Amino acid sequence: xxxxxxxxxxxxxxxxxxxxxxxxxxxxxxxxxxxxxxxxxxxxxxxxxxxxxxxxxxxxxxxxxxxxxxxxxxxxxxxxxxxxxxxxxxxxxxxxxxxxxxxxxxxxxxxxxxxxxxxxxxxxxxxxxxxxxxxxxxxxxxxxxxxx
Numbered sequence: 693x694x695x696x697x698x699x700x701x702x703x704x705x706x707x708x709x710x711x712x713x714x715x716x717x718x719x720x721x722x723x724x725x726x727x728x729x730x731x732x733x734x735x736x737x738x739x740x741x742x743x744x745x746x747x748x749x750x751x752x753x754x755x756x757x758x759x760x761x762x763x764x765x766x767x768x769x770x771x772x773x774x775x776x777x778x779x780x781x782x783x784x785x786x787x788x789x790x791x792x793x794x795x796x797x798x799x800x801x802x803x804x805x806x807x808x809x810x811x812x813x814x815x816x817x818x819x820x821x822x823x824x825x826x827x828x829x830x831x832x833x834x835x836x837x838x839x840x
Contacts, residue, residue: 696798697773698722699809701802701819702737705730705772709759710745711809714820714839721818721838729773731781731808737801738763774809781807788830791839806831 698721698801707715708722722728739760746756746814792798802824809817809831816834819825828835 694727694729694773697725697727699805699814700734700735700815701731701805701817701821701824702729703819703821703824704728705734705738706741708766709742709763710750712743713800717838717840718818727771727773727781729775729809729812729814731805732774732776733801733804735767735772735774758765774810775812777804778806778811780811784811784831792830796830797823798830799823802827 700718700722704718704722705728707718708713742756742760742763745751746753751759759833767774781804785803788803788807789798802821805824806817806828810833814833816836817824817828818836818838819828820839822838825835825837
């Protein structure tokens with residue numbers, strides 16, 4: 693595991709392929725390294741987000757397929773370190789939920805990312821999702837948002 697890589701959530705991974713707000717900052721930052729790390733389930737989330745853009749007609753079918761092919765090629769070229777979801781990740785996730793107060797807003801997919809990051813030695817995570825960023829400290833992680 694290369695903990696010197698930045699750990700991106702899905703909102704940042706998608707900006708590597710879609711021109712969503714703030715994509716320039718994310719791409720510039722990602723371009724400085726050789727790869728980015730993320731939880732394995734983000735693979736499904738990225739594909740779903742790309743398809744959503746197609747479904748919402750922000751992309752034509754040809755563009756959707758080209759972007760999806762690029763994502764597949766980038767994945768095969770090891771531009772992403774896909775971190776597996778293990779029993780220790782599950783245990784961490786459950787422990788955080790067990791201690792969380794009733795006011796905590798923590799989605800399951802975000803909890804998987806955050807538990808995966810901390811269980812694999814990461815100390816900071818990158819996202820622009822406000823719920824993800826707010827939940828990161830529950831896992832002892834420093835949240836970083838490159839998008840202003």
